[in-house]
Every structure is written in C-alpha cells, then in structure tokens.
Amino acid sequence: MRGLKHMAAVATAAVALATLPASPALADNHASAEMDRIGDHPNLNGVWQVMNSANWNVEPHSAGPNPLEAGDRLLGAIGAVPAGLGVVEGGEIPYNDAAQERLQYNRDNVINYDPEAACYLPGIPRATYMPHPFQIVQGDGDDILMVYEYASANRVINMEEVGIPPIDTWMGTSYGEWDGDTLVVTTLAQGPGLVKLPAGEMVEGVTWIDRAGNYITNNATVTERFTLREGGNHIDYHVTIEDPSILTEPYEMEMVLYRHVEDNAQLLEFKCVPFSERLLYGDLIEE
Template sequence: MKKLRGLVTGAGAVICILMLAGISAEAQQAQRRVGGKPDFNGIWQAMNSASWNIEDHQGEMGVPPGLSVVEGGAVPYRPEALAKKQENYANRATADPTEANCYLPGVPRITYMPFPFKITHTPTAIALSYEWTHALRPVVMDGSPHPETPEENWMGISRGRWEGDTLVVDVRNFNDQTWFDHAGNHHSEQLRVTERYTMTGPDSIQYEATIEDPKVFTRPWKMSMPLYRRKEPNIRLLEYECAYYLQERIYKDAPFF
C-alpha cells in the first residue's frame, strides 16, 4: 500500500513536471543557451521600411512610409557628403547598387532588407545567411583580428565577440560601393560598423549598428531596430536571385553584336 502510494505520488510528480515542461516551452526557448550564450538560432526579419530610407520618409508609390531608425533622426553628413547623398537620391532608380543592380547590399542594409535571414549559432561559430541573393556572412568568433586584406569587401569582414549575452560584431574591410538604403545614404571605404544583437525575448532581438566613417560623417552615429523571429512552423529561407531576374530581363534579346 505504501509502495503504491509512493508510485502514485511519483507518477503525479512526473506528470506535473511534464505539464510544466509543456507550459513553459516558450520560456525554455528563451532560456535555451548555446555554449553558455543565448541561442540565436532561427529565422529573423526586420519589420520596417529602412531599406527604402533609414530616415523619416512619407509613403510613395511602392515605398512604405516610415519613421527614422537613426538615433537623433538624421544622418550627420559632412557637407560634401550630403551633396553626394542628394545626387544619389536623384539617380536612385538606376544608381542604387542593390535595388537597380542586384549588388550585395553591405552592412547593415542586408539586415533590414524586407527578406528573412537565418542565424546559425553553434558553440564555436556563427553564420548569417540571408534570403536576398543568398548573401552570406560568416562571423569569426575565435578572437582573431581582422585580416590584412588589400581587397575591399561588399559585405565587409566580420569578427564577433560576446559582451555578456550580447553578440557584438565588428565589421570592417568595406568597399565604398554600397548604400544604406534606396534613398542614397552612403559611406566610404573607411566605414566601420559595430553591430550589437541582444535577445529581448524568445522571439525578438534588439539590433543596433554603430556607423563610423570620418570621411563621410561628422561623428559616429547609430541606428537601431527590433528583429522578429519568423514563427511560421514551416518557415525556411527560399531563393530570391536578384541578379538572375535582372539578367533574364536585360539580356533577353542577346547577343547584341
């Protein structure tokens, strides 16, 4: 009898534990850790219109309106750089390296393109894979310095480190070819971006990017936005092959000899 009571109590405890486990699945997701750090694995996406314009902008045909994601509202350009921005804006339909030419969008623009991206997070490595033209950023986490490369990179070279539970990615070795948005906001090859990814819940990351480029801006400045987990159970990255679609259009009647 005693034995049976013990068995019943034990079974009850097990059921309770199982129920708790079920109830707190979401909480557990938040607590899941990889190599002692918050688990960033998943498919994420910004939900804003910064890709069209990182500053305040009203709606236009095909352009969703949006408030500035720039801290303080405006990008602190040097005067000659502001003139360049205005020229870019006027020519954006053909001059935007990303929208018009399908070139890699650079950082941080790739983060807020209106497409999902995947973070792969293991105890030793992190990789950012984007649906937009399968852009890829391996984030080296071994504490090594940025390599001395003569090459300038569209997506920069990324070195990650942890500050507590925040993933900090220091991105350098950029070229001067990418824009921050379709509105012509730009930078030089002296660009340095420091990204900070902080989980603020099981399904959200607060993203910050500090932009330094003494040739173009009067001071470092920052943009920030939340990133949201794509929670559809069947979510996955598909293919958006911008260059392929562009080639099919402009070379349709080739050869042109």
Template sequence: MWRAWNLAKYDLEDHGAKPGVPAGRGFVVDPADGRIPYKPEALARRAKNYEGTKTLDPVKSSDPFAKCYLPGIPRMTYLGWPFQILQTPEDVTFVYEWAHKKRVVPIDSKVPLPPKDEGGAWMGNARGRYDGNALVVTVTNFNAYTWFDMAGNYHSDALQVVERYTPMNADTLQYEATITDPKVFTRPWTIRMTLQRQKDIGLLDYECTAMLDDLGIDHTWPRDFDEEK
C-alpha cells in the same frame, strides 16, 4: 529565422511619402535629432544618389542593389527577407534568403583580418565577440559602393560598422549598428530596430542575378559605376 518588419529599407531617417515609398519614422537614435551627420560636402552626393533611383529600369538606377549587387552591412539586415542565425563556439553564421548569401563571423578570433581586397569587400570582413548575452560584430574592409537604404544614404571605403544583437525575449532581438566613416560623416551614428523570430518558415530560392539575366541586363558593376564617376 529572423526578419525586420519595418520601413528601414526605404530611408533610415524620418521621411514623408514619395512615389513608391510609404511615409515612415526613422531608425537613427544617435544623434538624438534622428539625422545622419553628413559632412556638408557629402550631402550633394546623397542627393545625386537619390535622383538616380527615380527610374523603373534597374540598369539605369544609381542604387547598386537594384542591379543585384550585395547590399552590404547593415542594409542586408533590414531588406525584409528572412535570415537564419547559426551558432557554434567558434563562429556565428548568418544565412540570408536574399541571393543565398552566407556570412561567417569568427568569435574571439586571434587570426588577423585578411588584407583588404583591392577596392574592398561588398559585405566587409567581420569579427565577433560576446558582451554578456549580446553578440557584438565589428565589420571593416568595405568597398565604397553599397548604400544604407533606397534614399541614397551612402559611405566611403573608410566605413566601420559595429553591430549589436541583443535578445529581448525568446522571439525578439534588438539590433543596433554604430556607423563610423570619417570621410563622409562628422561623427559616428547609431541605428536601432527590432528583429522578430519567424516560426514555421524556411529560406526560399531567391536568384536576383538570374532575374537580371532574364531581362538581358549585363551585370557590369563596378566598372560602369567607376565610369560614371
């Protein structure tokens, strides 16, 4: 089992304390200033996204994750819930506690990526390879609905993520993700963090959608999202 013990889920950039959000250092290592390289016109959308999170009612939140929609990649990695990595010669499978999600990554596959779904996929489509002892996963074919964190940092359907999982020792992985999206950012940018092995634990049941049902909240995304836009 692996887990990210950090504050990346709140904001990938350096940030001060806010209501419900502890202060924390950022995880952007490229550019060197630690800032996400947004196009000027994209910054207004990020600000609007963040303003829409200032509610305790998940049905009113602008963050799709608050409504139990899949958080996408790389956000799933640093949500704070543990996940398992299973390896075979043909593929690597990530099994996440959150929503029981499984992600199967074919290794050195000659099979082309499936056609992009109408609107794209929440977790994208992935292909993997090994570079020395590092696992490199290229993910494309995303939809435009997921965010990178709770601060409203976002992307379009042109997103490509290249993940790199590098063993540092028996109990530590270095995780890097290089993010490219020419519709939103002026250049590719990279985050870096460590993942720690969690011994003597298992994956628990986590039914996010069931909790929404208990609250009487209709699971209507992305229809309501499109209407808001």
C-alpha cells in the same frame, strides 16, 4: 584568422542552408527559447526579419510615389514608398560637406543605380533590414554564420579579435565577441570597387544602406549589437556607424528583429541576377 578553404566551405554550406527547411531544433526554437542557451551564450539560431521600412529610407520619411518618373504610370500604388518613422537616432545622418556631392548623385539616380536593383550584395547593416528574412546559424565556441535570402548572400562572423582585412569586399569582414549576453559584431572593409551601372557606365562603388541613396564608404566601421529579449523571439538590434571620410560624427540605428515562429520557417531562393539583366544590359539586348 581562419583559412580561405574554411571560409569557402562555410560559404558553400550557407548557400545550401538557404534552400533547406529549418532543422527540427531550429523550428522548435520558438517553444524552447526562454530556457535555451548554447554553452554560456543565448541561442540566436533561427530565421529572423524586420518589420519596418528602413530599406526604403533609414531616416524618417513620408509615403511617396515611385521615385522613377514613369513608375506611377507603369506600377501605380504597387511601386509607392511606404512611410517610416526612421531608425536613425536623432532622425538625420550627420554627413559632412564633402559627402553631399555623392549623396546627391545617389539620390538623383535612385533605383537605377541602387546596388539592390542590380542584384549586387547589399553589405552591412543593410542585409539585416531588407524585406527578406535571414538565418543565424550558431554553434558552441565556433564562428557564427548569417545567411540571407536576398541573392543567397552570407557572411561568417569570425569569433576572434578584430583584425585587418586583407581586401575590401561587398560584405566586408566581420569579427564577433560576446559582451555578456550581447553578440557584438564589428564589420570592416566594405568596398565594392568599380561597379557596372545601366548602359555600361563604370563608377567607383559605395555601399548603399537604403533605397534613398544613403551610403557608407570602405572607411566605415559598422558595429552591430544583437541582444535577445526575454522570451526568445525578438532581438534588439543596435548599429553604430563610424565613417570619418563622410560623417561629422558617428551615428546609431535601432530596430527589432522578429523570429519566424511558424513550424516551416525557412529561407527560400531569391537569386535575383536574372531579374537585373534588363536594367544592366538592356541596351545590348535586341527586342
């Protein structure tokens, strides 16, 4: 395991990277990706983003109105939910009977209780398919850094054997290895602990994987596979989720990540804490 000082330094670098333009080497990746490798491995450096509606719902879903009762009146079609074919293989997450109560609780409180609305860190795999880009920073023989535009989130992929994380955290602890030309990342110990909801309610938090209330617990093992396609501008992204506390069996998700190929591709700031204050603390704010 790397030391905490190393992790803190890398995290600090991640925040700085999130506000800077891509380096010339990264900006030119779209021109040289077919030939570009770092050591023995494909070059995954660049700014990436999905083109799907998985953040609204990872299961197949029709277009629909704003989930909030007053949403249509306040926002019209701007707050509507776009349709999606879903990214879950088989179309449905295999929750067990014990998981249904929490699932229904989430669905009864979508948006208001969604960690995204409160600007809490999104966890894995959700950080990958939010409607914000993220950047992969890869060197030769070192840990890999993933930096997310949403909330300046980041994570270090520890390129070492899977271990036992010391504590649960919002983004968990990620371990990576190469399987041929595929980067395999295993993330454990995602657990936000107690979280504050609107009007001050405190609940034991879980990691939401979309805005529809689908979730995983701190017992989950999330295994991601990043495979760069020929041409270098697309990654086949495959996720396996194992969580015996809420699932009858593991399930898988698949989607494509698209490289931003514009010359000025970069992450911008989306520091959302100020945007969530009225939701969380509106009962304390004098109008």
